[in-house]
Amino acid sequence: MNPDIEKLIPLQQLDLELRRLREEVDALPRQVAAAAARSAELQAQQIKLEEWIATEDKLRRSLESDARSQRERIARQRRQMDAVTNAAQATALEHEIAFAGTEIRRMEDLELESMERSETFDADLVRAREANAAAEASLERERLRAADTLSRHTARSRELEAARRDLRPQITEAVLGSYDRISKSRGTAVAEGVDGQCAGCRMKVRPQMWNELRDRSNQDRIFTCESCGRFLFWDPARDAPQRKPAEREESIAARIVRSL
Numbered sequence: 576m577n578p579d580i581e582k583l584i585p586l587q588q589l590d591l592e593l594r595r596l597r598e599e600v601d602a603l604p605r606q607v608a609a610a611a612a613r614s615a616e617l618q619a620q621q622i623k624l625e626e627w628i629a630t631e632d633k634l635r636r637s638l639e640s641d642a643r644s645q646r647e648r649i650a651r652q653r654r655q656m657d658a659v660t661n662a663a664q665a666t667a668l669e670h671e672i673a674f675a676g677t678e679i680r681r682m683e684d685l686e687l688e689s690m691e692r693s694e695t696f697d698a699d700l701v702r703a704r705e706a707n708a709a710a711e712a713s714l715e716r717e718r719l720r721a722a723d724t725l726s727r728h729t730a731r732s733r734e735l736e737a738a739r740r741d742l743r744p745q746i747t748e749a750v751l752g753s754y755d756r757i758s759k760s761r762g763t764a765v766a767e768g769v770d771g772q773c774a775g776c777r778m779k780v781r782p783q784m785w786n787e788l789r790d791r792s793n794q795d796r797i798f799t800c801e802s803c804g805r806f807l808f809w810d811p812a813r814d815a816p817q818r819k820p821a822e823r824e825e826s827i828a829a830r831i832v833r834s835l
């Protein structure tokens with residue numbers, strides 16, 4: 576394999592891992608913000624329920640006070656009944672007593688309805704408090720996880736950056752320039768040739784080039800895909816049937832790690 580390509584392969588692994596780490600770090604504030612928004616939403620729900628419960632309590636206190644006034648009124652009117660002098664006065668008082676009685680029953684009904692609503696709100700509040708506590712704990716975990724990921728990724732990125740700085744000067748400048756340009760536009764600049772195809776763009780490699788790529792007497796040549804422009808390399812382990820794909824993957828990974 577051409578010595579530049581040999582170094583571009585681990586360089587690309589470094590660049591891809593660096594990019595992945597950067598993307599993961601970039602996503603952290605979003606993940607923490609999502610957990611914070613969830614927690615704030617549940618907290619608002621809890622506050623709303625507490626307010627509703629307080630409103631119902633207030634309503635019932637007011638209904639009880641009104642009912643008490645009506646009962647006092649009835650008592651007063653009953654006392655007045657003893658002093659009535661004619662039937663018209665008695666009928667008028669009876670009407671008033673009946674009306675006050677109806678009012679008291681209406682208030683008792685309203686109070687009952689309010690108590691039923693409060694029962695539902697109380698049960699909802701228990702659940703809301705549990706959910707709120709869980710969301711707060713989850714937010715805390717998310718914050719810790721983000722801090723941990725940030726510190727691990729920063730340390731790992733420093734290692735990768737150092738390896739990258741070591742590796743880049745060992746590559747011919749023009750090749751490195753092409754690598755940077757293609758990586759920028761296509762995401763990757765080095766692709767393996769697999770089954771007569773460029774693994775980068777999935778286009779067929781012309782048979783003549785495919786044969787040349789696999790010919791060991793051409794090992795110093797640099798091949799590029801005619802469709803996407805990526806540097807092409809060929810891994811002889813691909814064509815060795817006695818090796819399983821998993822082992823081959825391991826061998827490439829091991830080689831990259833060794834080269835760092």
Ligand SMILES: [Zn+2]
Nearest residue numbers: 773776800803
């Ligand atoms: Zn291609």
